[in-house]
Amino acid sequence: MVREPSLQPVRRTIKMASSSYLAPxxxxxxxxxxxSPARRAxxxxxxxxxxxxFLSGGSGAEKQRCARELDRACRSTGxxxxxxxxxxxxxxxxxxxxxxxxxxxxxxxxxxxxxxxDEDFARGYQKLGMNVTKNEKDxxxxxDFFAEAPTGSVNLSSMSSLQGIDATELERVQQFxxxxxxxxxxxxxxxxxxxxxxxxxxxxxSALTRAMATAFGLPENHFDPMMNDSFxxxxxxxxxxxxxxxxxxxxxxxxDYGCWIILxxxxxxxxxxxxxxxxxxxxxxxxxxxxVVNLGDMLSVWTxxxxxxxxxxxxxxxxxxxxxxVYFHEPxxxxxxxxxxxxxxxxxxxxxxSPALARGLAGESCVYGExxxxxxxxxxxxxx
Numbered sequence: 001m002v003r004e005p006s007l008q009p010v011r012r013t014i015k016m017a018s019s020s021y022l023a024p025x026x027x028x029x030x031x032x033x034x035x036s037p038a039r040r041a042x043x044x045x046x047x048x049x050x051x052x053x054f055l056s057g058g059s060g061a062e063k064q065r066c067a068r069e070l071d072r073a074c075r076s077t078g079x080x081x082x083x084x085x086x087x088x089x090x091x092x093x094x095x096x097x098x099x100x101x102x103x104x105x106x107x108x109x110x111x112x113x114x115x116x117x118d119e120d121f122a123r124g125y126q127k128l129g130m131n132v133t134k135n136e137k138d139x140x141x142x143x144d145f146f147a148e149a150p151t152g153s154v155n156l157s158s159m160s161s162l163q164g165i166d167a168t169e170l171e172r173v174q175q176f177x178x179x180x181x182x183x184x185x186x187x188x189x190x191x192x193x194x195x196x197x198x199x200x201x202x203x204x205x206s207a208l209t210r211a212m213a214t215a216f217g218l219p220e221n222h223f224d225p226m227m228n229d230s231f232x233x234x235x236x237x238x239x240x241x242x243x244x245x246x247x248x249x250x251x252x253x254x255x256d257y258g259c260w261i262i263l264x265x266x267x268x269x270x271x272x273x274x275x276x277x278x279x280x281x282x283x284x285x286x287x288x289x290x291x292v293v294n295l296g297d298m299l300s301v302w303t304x305x306x307x308x309x310x311x312x313x314x315x316x317x318x319x320x321x322x323x324x325x326v327y328f329h330e331p332x333x334x335x336x337x338x339x340x341x342x343x344x345x346x347x348x349x350x351x352x353x354s355p356a357l358a359r360g361l362a363g364e365s366c367v368y369g370e371x372x373x374x375x376x377x378x379x380x381x382x383x384x
Contacts, residue, residue, distance in 0.1 A: 046274075046284060047073040049293075052084030054207035054220075067214035074295060078310030079274045081290040082262070085204050087197070089289055092325075095197055095236075096266045099323040101187045103141060103238035113182035115144065120179025121172075122146060128240070133252025139242045139316075140250055145181045145198075145234040147333075153229075154178075155334040177231075177333055198234055198327060205230070205260045205329025208293070216303075216340060223302075226335035232328055233258070239271070239322040242315060250322075251314035258296040258330030265292065268322040275311040284312075298331060304339045336367055 049069050053062040073080035102110070107127070115124030123144055129137040154177045156170070183191040209227055210220040239250045250271065265272065265286040272284045274294065284292055295309045316322045331337060 046077060046079055046081060046282070048081040048083060048290065049073055050084040051082055051204065051207050051211065052086075054211050055084065055086060055203065063211070063214055067211050070208070070211045071215040074299070074307040077274065077276060078308060079284060079292065079294045079312070081287055082204070082293050083290055085200075085291055087200055087204075087264075087291070091197065092264045094193060095264060095325050096323045098187050098190050098193055099236050099238065099325065100321065102143070102184055102190060102236070103321065103323070105184075105186060109184070109186065110141075113143070113184050115182070120175050122176055123179050124182040125184075131251075133248065133254055136248030136252055138248055138251050139246055140237050140239050140314075142235050142237040143182075143184075145236075146176075146179065147229075147231045147233075148180055149177050149229075149231070149333065151178055154332075194236070197325070198232070201234075201262050201327035202230065202232060202329065204262060204291075205232075205327070208260045208329070212299075218340075226331045226337065227259075229332045231330050231333035233330060234328060235324075235326045237324045237326065239314065239316040239324070241319055241321075242317050249313050250316040253311050253313045255309040255311055256294065256296040256328065258298050258328055260299075260329040261294045261296055262327045262329065263292040263294070264325040266323045268316065268318055268320060271314050271316040271318070271322055272324075273313050273315065281313075296328070296330070298337055301337050301339055334367060 047069070049066065051066065052058065053066045058066070110125050111127065113125045115121055115126060123146055125143050126141060128139065128141045131138045131140060131142065156173060156177070206227070209223050213220050213222040237251075242250050253275070263272075265284075267286055269285050270283050272292070273281045274284055276282050286292075294312060295307055297309045300308045314324075
């Protein structure tokens with residue numbers, strides 16, 4: 001998703017909650033040091049989770065087992081592979097085919113759906129160098145999408161940071177919330193295929209949220225009031241090879257903003273990297289049939305640091321043109337996120353990326369839309 005260049009991302013420094021999680025993590029970090037670069041490009045120790053019990057009516061025992069595995073994955077790495085998601089490899093390959101066809105269009109055709117600073121500044125196409133992370137230009141182009149809220153449906157008055165701001169800024173928030181996605185005319189079936197995929201990802205995100213509730217001993221529907229009108233986001237990204245003299249990365253080091261980030265990578269090896277709790281960067285290679293999931297900032301808040309959003313980056317140095325399709329399953333824009341009562345779990349020692357996140361990490365409630373808008377609103381360099 002989009003990132004704010006002037007704010008440092010959340011740094012993972014949490015201690016493991018129990019030694020049962022610490023021992024396999026030590027083995028994971030040791031193994032990553034011993035593998036050769038060639039071996040690391042095709043192998044990973046990242047955990048894998050089968051979410052099908054929460055998608056296809058699994059038994060109570062199956063759901064409990066899945067929830068325990070989710071908790072283990074979220075405590076240890078904050079990144080994991082996902083099975084049982086109901087998306088075929090053919091569907092994933094078709095997504096990447098359409099993405100490559102779009103990015104291969106002439107500039108004028110792509111910029112016909114460009115996001116604009118004077119309208120909804122967050123939906124549409126960004127050309128190469130327009131997206132920035134920590135004041136460095138990312139070497140990528142992309143189309144960004146967000147949920148389309150009906151006029152007047154979002155309660156902006158619940159956002160404490162909006163109290164007392166001027167009318168111009170409030171109008172900008174309103175434009176963002178109620179904006180409409182920009183779809184290309186080519187390829188012809190782009191919108192149909194992509195919207196169908198997003199709908200499936202919403203179902204997967206809901207299943208992950210129910211599994212999270214189960215992992216914390218809560219009713220499966222505990223988070224529904226905060227997630228039933230998800231202000232989801234999505235990015236379809238194209239990565240040319242990163243020049244050796246580029247000042248930044250293909251996508252700079254960052255954490256994501258909301259809850260569940262669900263990624264469909266193409267076949268490119270060695271581009272996506274996650275920062276392990278031991279401080280090492282580990283490649284997350286694509287595995288046929290599996291999606292990749294990582295955690296967003298709001299899960300750090302909700303779980304009081306029991307789970308923490310993981311820093312990650314992209315360094316695409318191969319000669320091919322890489323594509324990725326990212327879906328962000330998020331809370332409602334006006335959802336009030338209150339940390340769970342988990343007094344035995346240490347709070348994370350982090351540098352928050354917005355005032356709203358700082359309040360949440362301190363144990364107070366925060367509104368998701370405050371954090372999202374603070375990060376998104378300063379993300380683009382419109383002078384490119």
